[in-house]
Amino acid sequence: MAKLQKSIDKRNALVKATIELVNNNGFHATPMSKIAKMAKVSPATIYLYFENKQDLVNQTYIEVKAQYTSYAFETYNETMSVEEGFKLIWNRIADFKLKECENAMFLAQCDNTPMIDEESRQEGIKHLQPLLDLWERGRKEGIIKPLSDYLLYAYAINPLSFLMIIQKRGVFTLDKTHLEEAYQSAWSSIKVCQ
Amino acid sequence: MAKLQKSIDKRNALVKATIELVNNNGFHATPMSKIAKMAKVSPATIYLYFENKQDLVNQTYIEVKAQYTSYAFETYNETMSVEEGFKLIWNRIADFKLKECENAMFLAQCDNTPMIDEESRQEGIKHLQPLLDLWERGRKEGIIKPLSDYLLYAYAINPLSFLMIIQKRGVFTLDKTHLEEAYQSAWSSIKVCQ
DNA sequence: AAAAAAAGAATGAACGTTCATTTTTACATA
DNA sequence: TATGTAAAAATGAACGTTCATTCTTTTTTT
Structure with a gap:
């Protein structure tokens, strides 16, 4: 103890x-x-x-990643419609990236460099399961395009990372209007047309 | 001399x-x-x-970025329709990221870390002008959603970076089918509906 | 008063950069 | 073409600094 x-x-x-x-x-x-x-x-x-510096950064990564996904899914439950669920999760993620800007930047850096151990990376991915489940349901219901999980993620969620980084650099600033537009883009890119 | x-x-x-x-x-x-x-x-x-290590990495960044954009726009010209032009550029970028995978990874790392000087970063952004011009034209013609350049970039082009990184990690592999689907997602996310 | 936690100073390895020297190149002269 | 020479390019070793980690001692907790 x-x-x-x-x-x-x-x-x-x-x-x-x-x-x-x-x-x-x-x-x-x-x-x-x-x-x-x-x-x-x-x-x-x-x-x-x-244990050492590597352990410090690995643990930090896993902790922040867990915080991120727990925030993202906190108010979601599986009785929601696919469209509602996606909108909710997307907005929670946007919220997190705006409010916990430092944490989001840290994750982006970890995900784009060799600074994290492979093992810790895998650990971080596991937390996305609820989102993958939602997409699976969406595909079955014919609401979401029959694409692979990573393609869906790339077009629906990941662009937010890029926006936050650009925002941090002061190249432009995100406001409420941008976020609504960004959500529409995200949804357009993964929903079945018509 | x-x-x-x-x-x-x-x-x-x-x-x-x-x-x-x-x-x-x-x-x-x-x-x-x-x-x-x-x-x-x-x-x-x-x-x-x-001059020193920082200069080495700055120059490398600018060089690779220039190579990337020159490849992207090589076969594009302004007489093409907006839709054609976008499809062409998107595919050239996808090509580059597949064929020059090492270079693309390097750019992603530079863009997500503090390793590059602000000045060199700005230098790198300038090369994207033809794409911004295409979007401007697309917006005027009512073909592309009236969104800011960075939003368009985030949803249309940037997801490719994420896919390449995931690909590199061996989590999944991109093939021709994926690319066609990815292109459709990209286009759906930025084109005006109907 | 024993154990746990925390501290600052010390250690040894690794790094970016520079220095003194050698090797290669360019070119004028024969 | 062959030779001499001065400048440019390249080198390996060395320097001073910084860093991750450990060691010994002090402080805090139980």
């Missing part, structure tokens, strides 16, 4: 500092010493909570 | 090695010494062609 006694606050501070620093500098350009400093902790203390 | 005498082959080898190593290990985990070794050159030689 030793581990339970350790302050969970310190662990959280470390994870938070990791996200912020990796967002701004990238994984290998954020020294453990800086993470420690931002979390107001000694570098040596990090090693009480994590 | 001194610079012109330097072997262009060495420079190319350095750029190529950078792409491969950064793809596999990330920017900060690829030492100059390894880049030099892969390019069959002394570490010191790199500094005859590039």
Whole structure:
């Protein structure tokens, strides 16, 4: 039970500092010493909570990914119609990416670089199951195009990542109108026409 | 004229090695010494062609981006209809991402991390102008939805990046059928209905 | 007062870059 | 064509710094 006694606050501070620093500098350009400093902790203390730097970033990734999907599906349930369900999930994801912008950026970076272990990556993918189930149902009902899960994901959900990154760079800003339009694009791209 | 005498082959080898190593290990985990070794050159030689490591990766980014867009627009001309033009460009981009998979991966990593200077990023964006012009024309003709350029890009073109990355991970493989379906999704998401 | 947690300082390896030197190239002269 | 030479290009080794991790000691908790 030793581990339970350790302050969970310190662990959280470390994870938070990791996200912020990796967002701004990238994984290998954020020294453990800086993470420690931002979390107001000694570098040596990090090693009480994590095996090493790789473990720290892996765990952070899995944690943020879990947070992301749990937020996405929180208000969804399987009795909804496919269209309703998709709209709800899509909007929750958009919400998350706007409100938890730092977390979303971190996930995008992890997903596009070799900084995460293959094992942790697989772990992160599992959480998407409810969405895959919804699509399966949609295809059976003839509402969603009979495409592979990844194609659906690429056209319906993933563009949001790109928009958030562009937004972060200050090239343009997303507002409510954009989001409604983006949702319409997403839905057009995966629904069966007519 | 001194610079012109330097072997262009060495420079190319350095750029190529950078792409491969950064793809596999990330920017900060690829030492100059390894880049030099892969390019069959002394570490010191790199500094005859590039100011420093940052300059090397910036120049590599701009070069690959230019290559990408030049390939994308090579066979396009403004006398084509909007729908034809879009289909052509979309397919050229898909081609590039399949054939020049390493290069495409490298761009995705650059675009999702802080590893590239802001200035070089801006430089890279400029090359997309022909696509923006096509969309402008499409909007005027009432064929393309009246959305912002980045929204159009996010739903029409960017999903391809995601698909290539998933493909690279071995989670699924893209074939000709997928590409045709993906194109249909892309077009559905940006064309005016009816 | 024993055990757990935390700290700062220390360690050794790895890195980007530079330095001193050697090798190659370009070209003028014979 | 052959030879000499100065500049350019290329090199391997070395330098100083930074970093992840560990070690020893101190502080906190039970």
